[in-house]
Amino acid sequence: MPWGTLSSPSVPHNFLGLEPRRSSLRASRFVVLPVPYDSTTSYKSGTREGPSAIIAASRHMEEYDPELQDEPCRHGIHTLAELEPHTGDPAVMVERVATAVRRLARRGKCVVMLGGEHSITVGGVKGFLPTSPDLAVLYLDAHADLRDEYLGTRYNHGCGARRIAELCPLVQVGIRSMSREEAHYVAERKIPIIPWDAATPAVEAIPQVLAALPGPDVYVSIDLDVLDPSLMAAVGTPEPGGMGWQGLLALMRAVSRARRIVGFDLCELCPGEGPVACAYTAATLAYKLMGYVASNGELSGGGSPAQQRRA
Numbered sequence: 297m298p299w300g301t302l303s304s305p306s307v308p309h310n311f312l313g314l315e316p317r318r319s320s321l322r323a324s325r326f327v328v329l330p331v332p333y334d335s336t337t338s339y340k341s342g343t344r345e346g347p348s349a350i351i352a353a354s355r356h357m358e359e360y361d362p363e364l365q366d367e368p369c370r371h372g373i374h375t376l377a378e379l380e381p382h383t384g385d386p387a388v389m390v391e392r393v394a395t396a397v398r399r400l401a402r403r404g405k406c407v408v409m410l411g412g413e414h415s416i417t418v419g420g421v422k423g424f425l426p427t428s429p430d431l432a433v434l435y436l437d438a439h440a441d442l443r444d445e446y447l448g449t450r451y452n453h454g455c456g457a458r459r460i461a462e463l464c465p466l467v468q469v470g471i472r473s474m475s476r477e478e479a480h481y482v483a484e485r486k487i488p489i490i491p492w493d494a495a496t497p498a499v500e501a502i503p504q505v506l507a508a509l510p511g512p513d514v515y516v517s518i519d520l521d522v523l524d525p526s527l528m529a530a531v532g533t534p535e536p537g538g539m540g541w542q543g544l545l546a547l548m549r550a551v552s553r554a555r556r557i558v559g560f561d562l563c564e565l566c567p568g569e570g571p572v573a574c575a576y577t578a579a580t581l582a583y584k585l586m587g588y589v590a591s592n593g594e595l596s597g598g599g600s601p602a603q604q605r606r607a
């Protein structure tokens with residue numbers, strides 16, 4: 297039916313509240329995949345509320361980005377329906393995510409996955425490997441997530457990075473919490489963990505991240521607890537001493553210029569644990585990343601013209 301005839305004026309229920317012209321699947325370069333999955337979390341639960349809180353907050357954001365002097369949404373942002381959680385075996389949920397992401401990757405879309413707990417990232421990475429066989433993963437988190445098994449499953453959110461390291465190169469940033477077992481694994485496998493603290497300013501850390509990241513294709517996974525709890529209290533497992541907003545943006549700006557970000561995820565927002573500013577911060581971060589990816593031309597995200605036509 298014609299747009300806006302039933303309740304006008306109206307703001308559509310999708311990321312950024314975009315009208316159909318800028319949010320159809322076919323025309324959109326970015327596809328938001330909400331994954332309200334929260335099954336293996338160990339401390340505070342509630343990340344299943346994360347995707348809907350981020351999308352609700354995004355509908356109040358400005359479309360114009362003063363830093364980029366552009367409206368990144370002109371590249372199109374399609375919001376998919378929430379992926380149905382499988383609350384039995386977490387391994388089944390990983391495969392469900394992988395299947396959804398693989399379909400979008402084949403259509404040349406830059407996938408923006410909103411969690412949900414961080415174990416879903418393994419599915420995101422698996423979904424991109426067929427189209428990006430040289431994929432590397434940039435993993436931003438307060439926690440190493442390198443346990444081989446936790447609470448009875450190898451797909452617990454504390455094991456995600458370990459499963460990814462078994463698939464492709466993994467570079468971690470912002471880690472400030474791990475077990476002795478994980479520390480041994482890091483040393484044995486020589487997992488690059490770039491420190492991000494007062495002793496290592498961003499100007500020193502960013503070149504280290506780029507040097508450690510093989511290219512050209514990169515999947516970026518952001519556990520929101522990588523940010524300091526003073527900025528991002530709404531997470532299930534907060535850790536003091538985290539990244540700041542400007543530093544995180546500086547890193548993302550640099551990575552998007554130097555590599556092709558094929559997709560990314562924001563995980564672990566637990567809206568009930570913090571002020572509403574946290575959901576808004578997460579939504580802004582997602583849109584900032586889309587802007588960085590889009591502003592770096594054909595090198596970043598998107599896909600070949602043939603892939604775009606197939607979409």
Ligand SMILES: [Mn+2]
Pocket residue numbers: 414437438439519521522533564
């Ligand atoms: Mn974490």
